[in-house]
Amino acid sequence: MAQTPSSTPAAARNRADQPRIRDRIAMGLHRGRFVFWSAFGALALLLVGYFVYIEVDKGRRERATVLAEEAGKQFDEWKAAAAGEKRDVLEKALAEKLDLINRKYPRQYAAQRARLLRADVLVAGEKWEQAAREYTTLAGAFRGSYLAPLALFNAAVCLEDAKNEAGAIETYGRVIQSYPKSYLTPHALFSRGRLYETTGDLEKAKTDYQNLADNHSTSSWTRLAKNRILALQIKGR
Numbered sequence: 001m002a003q004t005p006s007s008t009p010a011a012a013r014n015r016a017d018q019p020r021i022r023d024r025i026a027m028g029l030h031r032g033r034f035v036f037w038s039a040f041g042a043l044a045l046l047l048v049g050y051f052v053y054i055e056v057d058k059g060r061r062e063r064a065t066v067l068a069e070e071a072g073k074q075f076d077e078w079k080a081a082a083a084g085e086k087r088d089v090l091e092k093a094l095a096e097k098l099d100l101i102n103r104k105y106p107r108q109y110a111a112q113r114a115r116l117l118r119a120d121v122l123v124a125g126e127k128w129e130q131a132a133r134e135y136t137t138l139a140g141a142f143r144g145s146y147l148a149p150l151a152l153f154n155a156a157v158c159l160e161d162a163k164n165e166a167g168a169i170e171t172y173g174r175v176i177q178s179y180p181k182s183y184l185t186p187h188a189l190f191s192r193g194r195l196y197e198t199t200g201d202l203e204k205a206k207t208d209y210q211n212l213a214d215n216h217s218t219s220s221w222t223r224l225a226k227n228r229i230l231a232l233q234i235k236g237r
Helices: 007-017 021-080 085-104 109-124 128-141 147-161 165-178 185-198 202-215 220-234
Strands: none
Touching: 021 085, 021 109, 085 109, 109 128, 109 147, 128 147, 128 165, 147 165, 147 185, 165 185, 185 202, 185 220, 202 220
């Protein structure tokens, strides 16, 4: 069907009035420029904030590390000093440094070192129960730290020295259960077995000794555990 002369110019005009694709894109970009620059600015602020945080955190860790190193030197000096006024002064200064570290950097590695040193000071003074609490606090606050099983083990030893067999057994158990791959676990198993023997719970003692023999064959504590199993068998227990 032939087009009328009047309809063709109108259709052409309508197509001409429609914006081309590149013009539509340009218009869209123009309209969205405020959103784009807002998003870009927000991203830039986040990046700046992140790098500022990294630098501030790095500075905090460096300051905390310096304080921990100073505390370590103070501890060595205090330990080497003879009993008397000088030693008391050194102990006071060390306690203040450790308090400062724990107060200002409670989540840093320096705080772990500070608690460990504080517990070591208590051990040197044979304050076994207090030392055990300090070690246990350290282990609870930093469960994922390599110092955690060491702190728990030391706490158990302190409780033994305090004649608190039940507490020591429970704390050795925490080492065994929470850190089965720790190098301290075989020692903890043997120590708990020995305490079970002391308290007369021979079946539990034999279970710990057998656990050592079955699962920690390369440990030096395994030979001692096997000797204890043999000794109990000879005694008919």
